[in-house]
Amino acid sequence: MSGMWSRSRQRLAHILLASLLGVYLYSPLADMPLAELAVQVVVFPAVALSGVLMWQGHRLRARLR
Known part of the structure; x- marks a missing residue:
């Protein structure tokens, strides 16, 4: 995958x-x-x-090579 x-x-x-x-924050949920547990966990x-991963993913992928 590219x-x-x-x-x-x-x-x-x-x-x-x-x-x-x-949605969780601004609704009656x-x-x-x-x-609450689902959101926290x-x-x-x-x-x-x-x-x-979006921020530092390129460094992580470079180290795993």
Whole structure:
């Protein structure tokens, strides 16, 4: 897979996960304990990890070669 498609898919995943986080923050879902747990354990760490990978991914891939 080319680098362009990889970055494009990564950006799309980051935007979708960040949208889920925004929906959680600005909707009545914040009152549900299960939604809160999902955001704390899955969504927020995934958004943070994808952001760091977009920022420093080229260095990580260079070190893994």
